[in-house]
Amino acid sequence: MPPELPSFLARFPAGSVVPQTGAGAPVDQETWVVRREVLLDLCRELHASRETRFDLLLEIFGMDYPEREQRFEAVYHLYSIPNGRRLRLKVPLAASDPTLPSVIPVWKAADWFEREAFDMFGLVFDGHPNLRRILTHEAFQGHALRKDYDAAKRWILTEDKIWQPRLEAPERGDSMFERMTINLGPSHPATHGTFRIVALVDGEEIVASEIEIGYLHRCMEKMSETHTWQQVIPYTDRLNYCSSFINNVGYCRSVEQLLGIEVPPRAVWARTILSEFSRIMDHVVANGSTLVDCGALTNFWYFYQCREEIYGLLESLCGARLTVSACRIGGLLADLPPDFVERSRRLLETIPPLISDVETLIDKNRIFLDRAVGVAAINGEEAVNWGYTGPCLRASGVGLDARKAHPYDLYDTVEWEVPVLRGGDVYDRYRLRMLEIRQSLSIIRQLLDRGVPEGPFVIDDPHVALPPKDACYNQMESMIYHFKLIMDGIQVPPGENYGFVEGANGELGFYCVSDGSGKPYRVRVRPPCFPIFSSFPTLIRGHGVSDVVATLGGLNVIAGELER
Amino acid sequence: MEVQGESWLTTKLDAFADWAQKNSFWPLPFGTACCAIEFMSTVSSHYDMARFGYEVVRFSPRQSDLMIVAGTITDKMAPVLKKIYDQMPDPKWVVSMGACACSGGFYRAYHVMQGIDEIIPVDVYVPGCPPSPEGLMYGILQVKEKVDRDRRALRRSKKNRKPKHAA
């Protein structure tokens, strides 16, 4: 039964906001089709009204349907933290005039998302202060995610075309220093990836800055459209490559929902455990690099040892350490190794001492406290407006965690809590991750105590999962199924679905659209660190250059996920 | 090189320079993506690349002689890579780590360079996505051998070179 429509909708002209119901409507979440003239007003109401309180803008992206009369569509995913409710807005746009109002006045998170939709689809957002390309380079022509853009058509960037920012900030009368513009990155040891930060400094203090990203835009979403559903899994590995397993789970869950299939309990159990191990891996890299950048190199070695141990476990399951591709639509790629429980238990013993070692060294360390406490702080309300999710949001006092708010897999069957801190600064982001590591360990321990559920590791459905190897070799029918699955891929029925998991960085969403052919019509990734990083210039304003370095690691911006 | 007696040896100066060079590379990690994480594993405690004399990881091109390109290079990054390569002093070597750096990997796409050898010369290609740390180490050890071979080749070519206006 669809949720009640808010009363303020009556004020909008008839036909300008049409909730989709009945046959053909998306079943995964409430969807409204909105005319662009009323979009900004509607968003203001949705954000402010007591009834709806959609305080979090998850993402904005474009869609392209060349055969439709109104070719383009801008899609908005909203979330209400107080009500736990989701809403999708779709704004159809004609190819001749793909303009619509910018919603930055309502949600600051819209800034980069709108630039991305402009870059990829050519949608023009009226009122956007800085509508230029964000992911592709300066010499790029055309809009890459449009259906008529050839996936392999490249453009060459030469040095003279590289963007040079002109930063301005009001002069202050009392400054004793000359203004200077400095450039960090895109190849800089402290950026841990490839971003470019250009900052205008007044003495040591940053008065304005701008970020350029896109140096690792690998066209993952376009590539997905040229592969079968199953073949997309390796691409998802390389989003947030510090915790690739969670990405696999997120994508597979979304497709499974679209197919309407149930994953066997054994696979769900293993997915939950390995997701938590991956979360630990991710958190130790985030914290480790924060500490390295503050000069505390030793901790990195301790932390890295955790990773090596977990790599061993993953390797025993799938043969790869980093880019695991260990999930399949409908389950896992292989059965768990016989010593899985034993190995995992051993990890539960080796990891805590390494974590405690770091805590002893760092938690009360004067040097680190001086570098971290109160640096780049953001309060909860601002963080939500900027589209934060995950550890960075929880460090600012908002306890949103998709594993608790919308439990999936086995998270509602174990006892654990969502750690929340209030400072919102570099120190709390570091502490919060340490607390979460302990929660993850506790989740894993409880699941291991339950024992491995019996049964198959992948769904027994020859239209989705490959039949067992010996059946392929010995039975005609299985061989045909194998052939069909490899050659044509899984036939996903037409429809759309937004599936999400709590990634290591926040809510990681996969919006999958199928047109019934063997390939995805569109796979859209909601990258959690994208909106977080867009707030970076605000975070560092008024701080020193050294604080930039200390802040970056804790935000855990992973280029693969940021730019896809 | 041969040792005479117990405490001194004779050699040619350039052979000595080679020997020193190949045993104390100062790598510049040009890490952009997932491969960079495996590069981190390689230098971390477990695999510890320092055992082969590579521990002085330098992020400044002017101080390094071995560039390890770890990760996907996009068209947006290409001019930066070229510039940094040009800033490294001679003699210099390049290791291309991973499928992406070698050939674009499985990104046959509108924004990805199809192998860094489109713009800079590469000495050793290390396949894998990502290569295991063992693989990377093997690749880097190949550079050692290449230092020797290159120098010999250089010497030979000098000897055979005809004066410019001879013909």
Ligand code: SF4
């Ligand atoms: S080769 Fe593979 S692991 Fe390495 S950067 Fe490319 S996609 Fe990532």
